[in-house]
Amino acid sequence: MGPGPSGIHPSVLAAMAAPTVGHLDPYFLRVMDEVQSMLRHVFQTTNPMTMAVSGTGSAGMEACVVNLVEPGDRMIVGVNGVFGGRMADVAGRAGAIVTTLERPFGEVFSPQEVADAVKRVSPKVVGIVHAETSTGARQPLEEIAGIVHEAGALLLVDCVTSLAGIPVEIDRLGIDAAYSGSQKCLSCPPGLAPVTFGPRALEAMDRRRTKVASWYLDIGLLRNYWGQNRAYHHTAPINMNYALHQALRLVVEEGLPARFARHALHHAALRAGLEAMGIRYSVAADNCLPMLNSVLIPDGADDAAVRTQLLNQFGIEIGGGLGPMKGKTWRIGLMGETARMSHVLLFLAALEQCLRHQRVHLAPGAAVAAANQYYLAH
Amino acid sequence: MGPGPSGIHPSVLAAMAAPTVGHLDPYFLRVMDEVQSMLRHVFQTTNPMTMAVSGTGSAGMEACVVNLVEPGDRMIVGVNGVFGGRMADVAGRAGAIVTTLERPFGEVFSPQEVADAVKRVSPKVVGIVHAETSTGARQPLEEIAGIVHEAGALLLVDCVTSLAGIPVEIDRLGIDAAYSGSQKCLSCPPGLAPVTFGPRALEAMDRRRTKVASWYLDIGLLRNYWGQNRAYHHTAPINMNYALHQALRLVVEEGLPARFARHALHHAALRAGLEAMGIRYSVAADNCLPMLNSVLIPDGADDAAVRTQLLNQFGIEIGGGLGPMKGKTWRIGLMGETARMSHVLLFLAALEQCLRHQRVHLAPGAAVAAANQYYLAH
Numbered sequence: 001m002g003p004g005p006s007g008i009h010p011s012v013l014a015a016m017a018a019p020t021v022g023h024l025d026p027y028f029l030r031v032m033d034e035v036q037s038m039l040r041h042v043f044q045t046t047n048p049m050t051m052a053v054s055g056t057g058s059a060g061m062e063a064c065v066v067n068l069v070e071p072g073d074r075m076i077v078g079v080n081g082v083f084g085g086r087m088a089d090v091a092g093r094a095g096a097i098v099t100t101l102e103r104p105f106g107e108v109f110s111p112q113e114v115a116d117a118v119k120r121v122s123p124k125v126v127g128i129v130h131a132e133t134s135t136g137a138r139q140p141l142e143e144i145a146g147i148v149h150e151a152g153a154l155l156l157v158d159c160v161t162s163l164a165g166i167p168v169e170i171d172r173l174g175i176d177a178a179y180s181g182s183q184k185c186l187s188c189p190p191g192l193a194p195v196t197f198g199p200r201a202l203e204a205m206d207r208r209r210t211k212v213a214s215w216y217l218d219i220g221l222l223r224n225y226w227g228q229n230r231a232y233h234h235t236a237p238i239n240m241n242y243a244l245h246q247a248l249r250l251v252v253e254e255g256l257p258a259r260f261a262r263h264a265l266h267h268a269a270l271r272a273g274l275e276a277m278g279i280r281y282s283v284a285a286d287n288c289l290p291m292l293n294s295v296l297i298p299d300g301a302d303d304a305a306v307r308t309q310l311l312n313q314f315g316i317e318i319g320g321g322l323g324p325m326k327g328k329t330w331r332i333g334l335m336g337e338t339a340r341m342s343h344v345l346l347f348l349a350a351l352e353q354c355l356r357h358q359r360v361h362l363a364p365g366a367a368v369a370a371a372n373q374y375y376l377a378h
Numbered sequence: 379m380g381p382g383p384s385g386i387h388p389s390v391l392a393a394m395a396a397p398t399v400g401h402l403d404p405y406f407l408r409v410m411d412e413v414q415s416m417l418r419h420v421f422q423t424t425n426p427m428t429m430a431v432s433g434t435g436s437a438g439m440e441a442c443v444v445n446l447v448e449p450g451d452r453m454i455v456g457v458n459g460v461f462g463g464r465m466a467d468v469a470g471r472a473g474a475i476v477t478t479l480e481r482p483f484g485e486v487f488s489p490q491e492v493a494d495a496v497k498r499v500s501p502k503v504v505g506i507v508h509a510e511t512s513t514g515a516r517q518p519l520e521e522i523a524g525i526v527h528e529a530g531a532l533l534l535v536d537c538v539t540s541l542a543g544i545p546v547e548i549d550r551l552g553i554d555a556a557y558s559g560s561q562k563c564l565s566c567p568p569g570l571a572p573v574t575f576g577p578r579a580l581e582a583m584d585r586r587r588t589k590v591a592s593w594y595l596d597i598g599l600l601r602n603y604w605g606q607n608r609a610y611h612h613t614a615p616i617n618m619n620y621a622l623h624q625a626l627r628l629v630v631e632e633g634l635p636a637r638f639a640r641h642a643l644h645h646a647a648l649r650a651g652l653e654a655m656g657i658r659y660s661v662a663a664d665n666c667l668p669m670l671n672s673v674l675i676p677d678g679a680d681d682a683a684v685r686t687q688l689l690n691q692f693g694i695e696i697g698g699g700l701g702p703m704k705g706k707t708w709r710i711g712l713m714g715e716t717a718r719m720s721h722v723l724l725f726l727a728a729l730e731q732c733l734r735h736q737r738v739h740l741a742p743g744a745a746v747a748a749a750n751q752y753y754l755a756h
Contacts (some may be wrong), residue, residue: 008397014395019389020391022695023383054433055594057613058611059612093589094592151530191618215467221485234435238568
């Protein structure tokens, strides 16, 4: 129940342990085709260039940024958490002239703010984080692509934590490029980064004057391996792709609407329980991510001691705060397989015990009662 | 029996399917420590900065190059195969002024050639491939580090295919940085790239004037995660590290000398069999890699048809030639778990059948007889 990796279905672990074939084996090429097709479904896109980068989510971020910007290009990055900050760092290393649009941790950007910045900077790319894993804030994306496109720029969206947990509508929203990670709401072990590139993004890459700084992440080369040519690029992580394939099958089997509803349900029950014991969220209710619950550590509770007891006594991992939120928040994940009633109820019961260990008495029994009441009513 | 991925021991696949814990879980931190310690053993080094990059072998190459060179630095790369060519490409993208030292595919460099080039170019880094997976050639490394160091440069060595199959003596030979891949003689699925950096390499990184172009592969940041600080960098591929941990345990259990002897034995038996049926190696005997047997496709044999029949009828993968060797050579891997007597004998028997299918008759039975004779005599 941390901010990822999430729990893994046994069938995904079993798939990952299947015998390793070669990276150009006809069987593996079929696995790749099916991974791509299912990723398009999850990203809600028809983009042919949708695939899994052979690295974790941050490699997906880097793949998007280094392919879209060239040295000297202007890029705007929305920074309202650690991952926006990371995107700005990556863009700067790629030689972009970066303008950050800043908001305190936990807040989100309004379309007007983006419009003003785009008008002022006239960037090639605007990067924004859909689901800030460091704060639990959900960035509304309606209108943003229109604003960005009107200025002739490309919209890049970080969907690491949102993909398969809340709608990520690449085509309807007009998002030009996006990246995610396998270990959040897709409930696959970490090691792969799904990415998708729309036609505008590919055209921008075709117009590049310079080689992409990274050979490993050069989408022009990767298109020849994941596309029809099947030209050898690098040796793909075969077994990780088996795992992602099976994780995606489970997503497709459940159906996206049911999966989104499940994340919303367990988030609401968890929230009912936490609030009943007097714990407050660090993000405004309107912007709360269902899969990443960031709450303020109650007065008198020792951050590390509670997390250690949860882990050692109950086998439950939750995350501490990142950056300026260190020691101030806990981040409770309900991602993919982890978003289950048993997890919510056990976590609330266990948290109560850990807090009482520290003589923090918060209406004993109230949390579980409130969560149960929510479940019975919905 | 391709040029990697190699066969995987069942216990490695089982380890990979263990439940995924968090990337800062105390259990995982211990796994990381043990992976580092066993990698030092395999690299024959005491370098503290020895770890597994979260990507495949090419990510390891890129990690080494982008951390060692800054834009404008001079680098010499020995190009006698596809992977030397790739290193030169990666270095150019990193902004290095690259001088290639070239040799036809299958040949190797003499210390004198390296000395002349170093004298002429006065580079910051010299990159050379120990085991060229595209040609099967083994580059002797004695004397090279001395020559490179005398000129004040750093020696970077590609050990992707050699590590754990032939000696890779980082400390004794004075190699400053090296990278490998998990899927060759370590017999782990692809997805991780072991790297090691010696004190001179770390000092050069500490003296950088510019940020490393890649955030994902920035060794300065990775040192804080793999070192004592355990500062969160990216979410490591947890299950891949379980697999590497178990694969390394098997290497340690077997012992390096025994493992090297096993690779040498099965290579010699395979060679005896192939030569008995009239097939010739594409590399001079002195420079042959035991784990990657590159042979000339016999006259009259259809490259793709033979490889397809081997795969479909016998479940045996071998590799085709890369670059200028395409259609001219086969690459037969005997890496890690694949270097076994049963594999050698079945392959020779199966190859004979595939060739006879195409009316290429090469002394029927001679290959298996010669290999068996070699085994009985050794």
